[in-house]
Structure formats: C-alpha cells, structure tokens
Amino acid sequence: MDVQGLRKWKKAEKVKSRREKEKRKIREAFSNTSTVEVIPAKTEEMKEKMRRTRVAAYCRVSTYEDAQAGSFELQVQYFKETIEKNPNYELVKIYADEGVSGTSMKKRVKFQEMIQDCRLGKIDLILTKSVSRFARNTRDCLEIIRELKALNPPVGVYFEAENLNTIESKNEFTLGVMSLVAQGESEQKSASIIWSVIERFKRGIPIISTHNLLGYDKDRYGKMVIDEEEAEVIRYIYGCYKDGQSVREIAENLTEQHIPTVNGGTVWSSSTIRNILKNEKYCGDVLMQKTFTVDCFSHKVVKNKGQKPQYRLRDHHPPIIPREEWNNIQKLLLKPRHKSKIKGKRLVKKIIVTKIKSGKLKGFVVINPKWNDKEIDQFFKFMNKNI
Template structure:
C-alpha cells in the first residue's frame, strides 16, 4: 500500500501555503493513483517525533502494511536532522521506498549529502524562528511591556498598550484576602477559611466560577505583582510543546528560571510591600498554624522540630510509671515514614513553659524581640534550611548514581522497577532545586526590617486588647504562632526561631 504523509504547523501554513489538501493532492499525482492511505498531522510541530499521524505510519510500516511513502519534502517528516535520519533509517530497514514530491532522494553519496544538508537547513530555520520569537518577547519585556495576558485577578489587560490596569472590584477583594490572612480577626482562619468566606459571599473568581479553592487564594497571596512589580521570563517552557503526544514519564516539565533572569515591569500597585512581605512569612507556617485540632491540645503544635534528626516533633500522650504524661516526640510510627526519628522526647509542660516565658518577655520588651526577629533568627533559620536541602540533594544524586550502577551490573533488580525509582529520584531532585530557588527569593524578603516591625506591631496590638491575667490557652497559642516560626529542640539546647 502507498502512504502519503502530509504535515503542517500553524506558522508553516501561513508562511508557505502548503496546506494538507495541497500535499495530499500532489502526493496522489506522484503516486499516479487515488488508492492511497493518508496519515495527516495538521497543526503539529516537526520539532518532535510524537505526532498521531507519524506514530500510526511508523506502526503500519512496522506491521508490513506500507510499501511506499510519499511526502512533500524532508522537513515534513521532521524539523531536526537527527529525527529525519531516524525515521528514514527505520523505513529503509523495512524495505519501504521513500519519495519526496519536491526532489528525488537517491541512495548515493551526493544524494545523502543533499538530504543531510536540507535537513540541517530545515533545523536551522526552525531554530531561527524560535530565536526570533524568544528575542522579540524578551525585547518587549525589556521595554517595560507585558508580553501576554496572564489573567491576573485584580487587573485587566490593555492589549493595545501591553500593560495591566487595575480592576477596582477585584482589587478590593485582593486587599481583603491579604487583610484576612495577615491580621488577627474573628471572621476566618487560614487560607481555606478565606476561600470559604469568598464563596459564601458570592464573589466570583477571575473566570466567573462561584467556588473559590484554597490554592487560588494561596496563589494570590504569593503573587508579588500586587506590589507593583510583575515578573516575566520566570518559567522555562522549552521542550513542552510536544508534551501532549508523550508518555507521562517522558513529558518535559516547566522549570523555574534563576531570579537573576527574571524581567520585572511596573504595574499598578494594589498592596504595600510590608503587607506582602508579612504574608510571605506567614505562608510558610499556614498549614501548621491552622491545622485541625486533635483529641488533645498542645501549645506548640506544629512548631517543634528535633535539632538532631530534623524530624518534626508532634504531641503524644504516654504512660510514665503508671502516670499519664504529655510529650513532644520526633518518633514516626507510620509505615511510610522515611525518617523514623532519633528518639528525642521532651515533656510538653517543660518546653511550653520555656517558650511561653520567652514570648511573655518579648511582649513586655518589644525592642528585644524586634532585634532578635530581624537581625539573627530569620537568617539563621533560612541558612539552616538551605544547608539541609543541599544535604538532601547530595544524597539524592548519590542514590541515582547507585541505581544506574546497579542497572548496568544486572544485580537481579527489574528494569522497570529501577526506571520507576530513577523517575522518583529525578522528581525529588527537581523539587529540592525548586525549594532552593524559593529559599533564595524568600531570604531577600525576610531580611527587610520594616516587615519585621510591622509583624511585631500587629502582635502587640492584638496582645494589648487582652487581659494578661485572663489569657486562655487559645490566646497564648495565637500569640506564640504570630511570633515564632519554629522551636528547634535538642537535649542540650533550645533554639526559638522567630519570623
């Protein structure tokens, strides 16, 4: 059977006018018959091999159904020389004759050279098109223009002038979200509470949906654009174009570029820098600060970490000489726990008293708290976190090398099992690299003195409303969580990390 392979991508159809119908018509002329099978790929880039029509053609060639293939010219098969050579070699091994409408392909040194040159030129042309598009977008961003409409909540896109304009109705909601998240209130608790409140208030999302999801609220809180700085060129999407035709494990993931490559453009401000910076500090602890209550209450729930093994320390009830006691422990009994802990425990009453005593002193001596918050604890905490992630990266890379060596020596472990573990380690490594990038970004924010002062002012305002003699468990817990990011405990030392 004779096959005709026609392909166009949007840019090529506009440029050359060689439509699918044209290629089919010319292919039938070349074949001298209408008895042909068509394998069209309309709207698919030749930069990737994974295309529906091409995949089916290769399968039918493999099954021996095709004896001759007619194509307009080599760059219809693929835009990259290497892919062209892979395809043609695959066809030739099955004894299939490959014919081009716009030129003869002979198995001679001259013909092979001509074919390779055409492929190289085609690949170069594709690369130039990509380069021109990328350069054009970058130049537009460098001129202070918004490249494309990202449909940011709080803004409308002015396409004619390539800029964002404030949408006043949505901007009021953005300010409300930041206020509810950063200031003590009796309306909502946490990101999920804000999402429920917006839904119950019948406020539509950007796309007009009636329901707000907590992830949408979180994205708004994380978005620096509301401070008047819109970051472009943040994400590297190279290679993602062909994802829809690839297997899940082969899909190219979007990668965050280094902060130094981001291009900032000015846009209307909706919130202050202080509000944004304070929200970023709280976001890291949002899950733990608003975690669901268990059967027993623990004053430092979600804040304690073992300074030896890095496990979080959770509250538990246990027996000590027949008496019920409450402890914080780093021991993890779940079957899937990667780190079982080093066995560090401390009585809740002892640690609670030490931490509350320090918080109480800070509230009565705010100058000491401000100095600790801004000058020392924050930087130490993030440097410690960065070192921990870097150690995890080293372990992950070492594990990957070990698996590859195991695969090459064939120690009896299944190939698919090794591939699965390698994919998991690759995902782990990518996640750790992303965390490092986020830490670098957060560190520059955390060092700002003004946001530290703002945090302390909000806490003091909340504290002064209360009667010190009648502080409830909830009052103390709220104050602790507003001031403290983490309590790192070892048998020799207690390090209280503030925001």
C-alpha cells in the same frame, strides 16, 4: 629443519593447495556456463503483485498566520493532485498538522496517526515537501526513517525539495546532513525569538496573558484593567491571610462558599492561594522571565531560580493590593503558619462569576453547578442589572 619448522611448512603447503583449488573452481565455473534458476525474494514477488503503491502525504505549518495558512492549503491540494494523477499511486490519506512546531513529535497528532498507519501496513510511501516539514530534530527524524524502513513491507519517505527517497540506503548520509541543517535552522530561529523577547523585557515591554490571572482583564487597547468581581476574591484572600488564616484554610473557605476559580473550577488548592499571595502583579508590578524554556526541542519550561536574569517593571498597571500591604504579606509568607482558630470570613457578595477572557466564548460566564435555586436567581438578577 627441526620438527617445529617442518610442521609450519606442511601447514602452509596445505593452505596454498586449498587456495589453488578454490581458484580453479572459480575459473571452471566461468568457462563452463551453467544454467542457474533465480528464485526471487518474497518481498520482490509482493511488489510485483502489488499493482499500485499506497501513498500518503504529510503537510505541516508552524503557525496559523494568513501567509502560512495559504502555504498549508497549497501543500494539501498539491500532494492530493500529484497522487491522484499518478496511475501507479493509490491515495491513502493526506495527513496535515497546522499550527504545530516541527521540533517535537509529541503534539503532532496527524503525524503520529500516519506513523501508526504505517505500522499497521496501510502505507507504502510518504510524500512530503522537505526534511524541515517532516522533522527539525535530527535524532527523531533518523529514528522514524529507520523504523519505517525496518517495517515489513518497508515504508519509504520521499522529500520533494531534496529529491530524496529514504528507501535507497545510499541516501541516509544525505538525509542526516539535511536534518542537521533543518535542526540548525530551528535552533537559530529559537535563539532569534528569545533575543527579541529579552529585548522587549529590557525596554519594559512585558508579555502578559490575563487568561489565567484572577482579578484582571484587558480593555480594547490591550491594557490591563481591574475586574472588580474577581478583585473582590483577591482582596478577600489577602485579608484572610493578614488576619492569620493559613493558605489551606483560605482554600477550604472559598471551596465551601462555592466561589469559582479563575478557570471556573469549584475546588481551591493551597498552592493556588500561595501563588496568588506571591504574585507581584497584584501590587501593580510585573516580573519578567519567571520561567524559561530549556531548549527548542524538549520545550521543557523550568522555574527561573537565578539561572537567567529577571526584569521588574514597577507600577505597570492599577494595583488591587496596596504595595505596603503586599510587602508585609511577603514577609509573613517566609514564616511557617499552622492552622488557626480564626473563623473564616465570608465574602460580602455571594454570587461571583468567572468570565471567559479569551477565545470564541470570550465574555461568557461560567455558572457554578453547585449553586442552589436561590443563588441562580441572584445570578440572573445580577446579570440583568449589568446588561
């Protein structure tokens, strides 16, 4: 045997000897039982000292419909009763989001409040109906669950329908599968809604809100009708642009005259004027799918620049601007326009009011705070004539 081989043999023998010694130690430990004192972990001591578990519940429904309103209240009352009846539970709070989607956590105010309370150490356990009530986005769901488990002390989430407690590490795989199912349901539901909307568009059934549409309102049957007070502003804008004024000059003129915007504001912007001039609704048409939502999780809305088909419905409602004039304005908008020397016209009617078109205050008007005493008197005279 050469020197190199001898060294390898000696090394192997040493390793073999160490392994035999280790085995012998283990055999002796099991044959000679020793008394070992177990010092419990601090977290376990804290759990033993804690007499009652601080429990919260999370409830959510995605719409304000009557059927879901009943489901929402049922969730709230059920969890409240469940926690109060358990002698080991201490009710912290029932966190409830009504009328919000589960695909995104940004708009779920109560959910965010609950997670913050967990971070502050106010909650030990969260009860919720199912994975889909908690979150429909797999990534968000798992990230939140892992964050709660990593807190000191950790916070568990119990999903009643799935009989799943996230404190148990073996349940993470199951939770991942269940959240994927919930996400798939959201994607399928979103696809169904998009399909139904597109089918409406194809058959000439537009979805139009007049809440932020200057010049139009809806009658009791839901049909678009011209609001003459606001239509006067629209005709003024088109007339000024046809006469050579720029969008910036028109915006400045309206602001100086204290003409309220569609939302009752006092300052007009160039972009608002340009959007009004480009809006096909003022010639009686409706262009559908001007924008679209990228996905059901980010809820990001982007402008449709040809990525999706669009649907145009002509002569849908009474026009404020004749079609020929509207078409000419579209041609003028393609050419750059600099500041003109044309003196800005004034609206014939000085007092123009903005009516609230939807919500609990529908029918009320917005008074411009910059009106002087004379203008306010004119306003009340005008209102008295129209009562």
